[in-house]
Amino acid sequence: MSGMSKIVKTMSAVVFPFIMIFGLYVIAHGHLTPGGGFQGGAVVASACVMILVAYGSVWTMKKIKEKHLSIFESLGAIGFISLAFFGLVFGSAFFYNFMANTQGFLGIFGDTVIPASTAADINTAGLLPLMNFALGLKVIAGLFAIVLVMAYATNKSKGGDKK
Amino acid sequence: MNVFFVPYLAVAALIIIGLYAVILKRNLIKIVIGITLIESGVNLFLITLGFRENSTAPIYTSSPGGIMSLPVPQALTLTSIVIGVAVLALMLTLVIHIYRHYGTLDVRKIKEVEE
Amino acid sequence: MNNRDTYAIIFFAIVAVAFIFTAFNAPSFGLMDADDQPIDRPMDDKIIESAQEEVGANNAVTSVVFDYRGFDTLGEATVLFAAVAGVIILFRRLKK
Numbered sequence: 001m002s003g004m005s006k007i008v009k010t011m012s013a014v015v016f017p018f019i020m021i022f023g024l025y026v027i028a029h030g031h032l033t034p035g036g037g038f039q040g041g042a043v044v045a046s047a048c049v050m051i052l053v054a055y056g057s058v059w060t061m062k063k064i065k066e067k068h069l070s071i072f073e074s075l076g077a078i079g080f081i082s083l084a085f086f087g088l089v090f091g092s093a094f095f096y097n098f099m100a101n102t103q104g105f106l107g108i109f110g111d112t113v114i115p116a117s118t119a120a121d122i123n124t125a126g127l128l129p130l131m132n133f134a135l136g137l138k139v140i141a142g143l144f145a146i147v148l149v150m151a152y153a154t155n156k157s158k159g160g161d162k163k
Numbered sequence: 164m165n166v167f168f169v170p171y172l173a174v175a176a177l178i179i180i181g182l183y184a185v186i187l188k189r190n191l192i193k194i195v196i197g198i199t200l201i202e203s204g205v206n207l208f209l210i211t212l213g214f215r216e217n218s219t220a221p222i223y224t225s226s227p228g229g230i231m232s233l234p235v236p237q238a239l240t241l242t243s244i245v246i247g248v249a250v251l252a253l254m255l256t257l258v259i260h261i262y263r264h265y266g267t268l269d270v271r272k273i274k275e276v277e278e
Numbered sequence: 279m280n281n282r283d284t285y286a287i288i289f290f291a292i293v294a295v296a297f298i299f300t301a302f303n304a305p306s307f308g309l310m311d312a313d314d315q316p317i318d319r320p321m322d323d324k325i326i327e328s329a330q331e332e333v334g335a336n337n338a339v340t341s342v343v344f345d346y347r348g349f350d351t352l353g354e355a356t357v358l359f360a361a362v363a364g365v366i367i368l369f370r371r372l373k374k
Binding site for chain 2: 280286289297300302304306309319321325328330336337339350351354360362364368369
């Protein structure tokens, strides 16, 4: 598909960093407010698809090939599985949350929470923020790769189909 | 009769409209839209089952106190929505390939097997 | 095709009547049965009470998704990966 007019290109390039920062905020605060890996990943993927619609699929495919996106998605999946296996090595079961309530296993994410308190401390909940980051990376790369491949392969001005 | 059955009526309306589009329409894109409507109706039904009277969200950050809703149906609905997105992507890919091979999107004309 | 259309309309009418009849006789939204007692769920009450001590997160829904039911999230990540791989493989021949 070809791009749109100059006003649309400029405004979508201006708005794109704000939407991406909001999406990363939703991913990072998944253990305190409503949100998490899947929800924040969908927000950032919508911002990337907005850039694809405004600039055209031929220009976007020159900047980002889909083999780089597939490397990002595989990194996210490998990170998620290896975090689950660390629970088996350091704790006692698969998916065990070995970093919670220990005052920091490596100095990160280990504070305890007083029961029935309404304050929000970001340094809590052991393994959950790391899993949120891995899943968010996977969802962003996966959803953007689906839309990019579909938009590039059905381009009408190339005639790239066979019967 | 009380008015507490309105969410169930919305679920029934969504599923009936989606079923009408799957059974009685001939265009392939309209059948795909009908399948998506049925999935939306089922997700709404899952969330409706987990509500208690005068309850708030099950989150402790600045919560006003009181009883909380059930968190397990909300977690199951999250998984169901993501699976719906994956199935929709594969369905649309197959529709594009069928259009390139047969030249038409009519369901009654695709059924002949040709080589 | 008149035979097939008639059978389809009859089947659709039966299913629609069954759904609307169920929607009018469902349990009340937020309450339990005909006696209007509140819902009593032991498993969810225990998860709400002990989600802050064991997991350390303020969000009960995220702690259910990642800690109490982590296997479902693993299966969902696998389904998403398989869908993306299938779409990219199916579109390789259409590009130049």
